Amino acid sequence: MVKRRDFLKSAAAVAGAGLLRPVSALASRIPPDDQAILDFETFLPQEFDGKPFGPEGLEALADEAGVGRFFVFPETTPRPDNPGLAKRIKSHPRLVGCASVNPALGGEAARELETSVKDLGFRGVRLSPTLHHYPLDAEIVLPVLAKARDLRVPVTLDGDSENAKPAQIAAVALKFPEVAFIMDMGFRAPVRPPEIEFGNEMREVVKKCPNLHLGLTALTACQPAYLMSTIWTGGPERVVFGSYAPSGIPLFAVKGLKWAGLDSRAEALIFRENLKKIYRLG
Amino acid sequence: MIYCCESYLSLTGNPYLVGRPGGADELVKIFDEAGIQAAMTLISSADAATNRTVWEAMKKHPTRIFGMCLVNSRQGMKAAVDEFRMTVKDWGFTGLKHGAESDDLVAAADEMGIPVTIHTGGESWAPQTKTFYAKIEEMAIKYPKLPIIMEHMGYRYAVDLAIELAKKYPNLYLGTTIPPACEPIYVKKAVREVGAEKVVFGSNSPFALATLGVEGIRRLKLGKEDERLVFSGNFERIYRLK
Numbered sequence A: 001m002v003k004r005r006d007f008l009k010s011a012a013a014v015a016g017a018g019l020l021r022p023v024s025a026l027a028s029r030i031p032p033d034d035q036a037i038l039d040f041e042t043f044l045p046q047e048f049d050g051k052p053f054g055p056e057g058l059e060a061l062a063d064e065a066g067v068g069r070f071f072v073f074p075e076t077t078p079r080p081d082n083p084g085l086a087k088r089i090k091s092h093p094r095l096v097g098c099a100s101v102n103p104a105l106g107g108e109a110a111r112e113l114e115t116s117v118k119d120l121g122f123r124g125v126r127l128s129p130t131l132h133h134y135p136l137d138a139e140i141v142l143p144v145l146a147k148a149r150d151l152r153v154p155v156t157l158d159g160d161s162e163n164a165k166p167a168q169i170a171a172v173a174l175k176f177p178e179v180a181f182i183m184d185m186g187f188r189a190p191v192r193p194p195e196i197e198f199g200n201e202m203r204e205v206v207k208k209c210p211n212l213h214l215g216l217t218a219l220t221a222c223q224p225a226y227l228m229s230t231i232w233t234g235g236p237e238r239v240v241f242g243s244y245a246p247s248g249i250p251l252f253a254v255k256g257l258k259w260a261g262l263d264s265r266a267e268a269l270i271f272r273e274n275l276k277k278i279y280r281l282g
Numbered sequence B: 001m002i003y004c005c006e007s008y009l010s011l012t013g014n015p016y017l018v019g020r021p022g023g024a025d026e027l028v029k030i031f032d033e034a035g036i037q038a039a040m041t042l043i044s045s046a047d048a049a050t051n052r053t054v055w056e057a058m059k060k061h062p063t064r065i066f067g068m069c070l071v072n073s074r075q076g077m078k079a080a081v082d083e084f085r086m087t088v089k090d091w092g093f094t095g096l097k098h099g100a101e102s103d104d105l106v107a108a109a110d111e112m113g114i115p116v117t118i119h120t121g122g123e124s125w126a127p128q129t130k131t132f133y134a135k136i137e138e139m140a141i142k143y144p145k146l147p148i149i150m151e152h153m154g155y156r157y158a159v160d161l162a163i164e165l166a167k168k169y170p171n172l173y174l175g176t177t178i179p180p181a182c183e184p185i186y187v188k189k190a191v192r193e194v195g196a197e198k199v200v201f202g203s204n205s206p207f208a209l210a211t212l213g214v215e216g217i218r219r220l221k222l223g224k225e226d227e228r229l230v231f232s233g234n235f236e237r238i239y240r241l242k
Helices: A002-015 A024-029 A055-065 A082-089 A108-118 A139-151 A166-175 A201-208 A224-234 A250-259 A264-278 B024-034 B051-060 B077-089 B103-112 B128-142 B159-168 B185-194 B210-219 B224-238
Strands: A037-044 A067-074 A095-097 A099-101 A125-127 A155-158 A181-184 A212-216 A239-241 B003-009 B038-043 B065-069 B095-098 B116-119 B148-151 B172-175
Touching: A037 A055, A037 A082, A037 A181, A037 A239, A037 A250, A037 A264, A055 A067, A055 A095, A055 A250, A067 A082, A067 A099, A082 A095, A082 A099, A082 A108, A099 A108, A108 A125, A108 A139, A125 A139, A139 A166, A166 A181, A166 A201, A166 A212, A201 A212, A201 A224, A212 A224, A212 A250, A212 A264, A224 A239, A224 A250, A239 A250, A239 A264, A250 A264, A250 B210, B003 B024, B003 B051, B003 B148, B003 B224, B024 B038, B024 B051, B024 B065, B024 B210, B038 B051, B038 B095, B051 B065, B051 B077, B065 B077, B077 B103, B095 B103, B103 B128, B128 B148, B128 B159, B148 B159, B159 B172, B159 B185, B185 B224, B210 B224
Parallel strands: A037 A067, A067 A095, A099 A125, A125 A155, A155 A181, A181 A212, A212 A239, B003 B038, B038 B065, B065 B095, B095 B116, B116 B148, B148 B172
Antiparallel strands: none
């Protein structure tokens, strides 16, 4: 036991090179492209931890965790800066740009999505009903979802807030069956172990909506009950890996998922294969 | 040295253990893996454990498991307060987990000098959130010498509310249960805004991975003294270990 603790202490010391300064030697842990981990959700704020933050910061966190490519969204401000994100990630091929739009701004949101995909080359879109303060199933969201359907881009959603409850998520996923949705399970995932009678609405939603996927980040993966309940609810075919970096630590998300002790097929699906399919990566 | 302000003694079969074994020995194994010396420990409401179960665990692991009392107020407030007093006087419990629903338990804690821990998860969108934090504020004012730990520190959507209160009242502390593993930056924000002397490490074992909680704090590079305060110094002061 002491040996194990000593090992963890040294591992923590190595990993603890700072929130933004993971050990560069660990970069060699990134496997070849077809085996690398894909991360469904990262963000690129201008500042993090009181300092300027750029793509290199995300790349360093990804290196430390063995993440090869990651989908990146602009910071969730009231009017997310999608063109700014495109500029910042231009020479960083591991970062796959995705738009973030605010339907509360009206028709501009759908137009912004179209421009982001057609002109900026973005591959997906995020809706943030929690921070943008609108119910996910509100009328204002429909034009954005229709646009996502027409452009054939996946939609990433908050999934643990008052504005994005399981019934609301089901409503939009059923209305747009052609759209692939990824629900960020967040900190308080709306799932429970099978023996628990309450809080398990997602079981039915997942059954009813084959286009809905459950996204694990570091926020969920460090809590065994929510982690396992997400996997049991969705099955490995419907769960995708993510980190919520830079606020969530990709290495922690990987360690949490490894803790689950899944078989290699389930790990492969969650760590990369499902996302490859959702985003139609080669 | 690392102390944890909140862990749970869960029995094998507790659904939230997702098939992992429970019990005191397993909990101590988790502490060993994370380098935690000891933790304030209470029962989980999802299995049959009682305060007596915690007492048995304390006897078996006196330097690792410190009892935190959780009483069911549905048994009647007088019976609840009596049970709390008994766990302190007869069994050596040194903490109370409280839901801020009644003043009687807090009055008893204040009288016996037993720190109180309150769950403060937060969804700021829920209308009851501000009312709930107002209750904590009333408690902090009414019992100015009673240490009150807001565990979870309002994570995730009410961290600012929790931080504001901790800034305002010297007897209010922020317990880090879960944020260092999920989003360590929130703990840094707390330390920066309130000061390391008001932030207490918590692991939420076994319902969160304690190794990641510890690693999350270390990654923050708080500096030797601030890290010591968060991991052990504040705990030792609040629970009068020294």
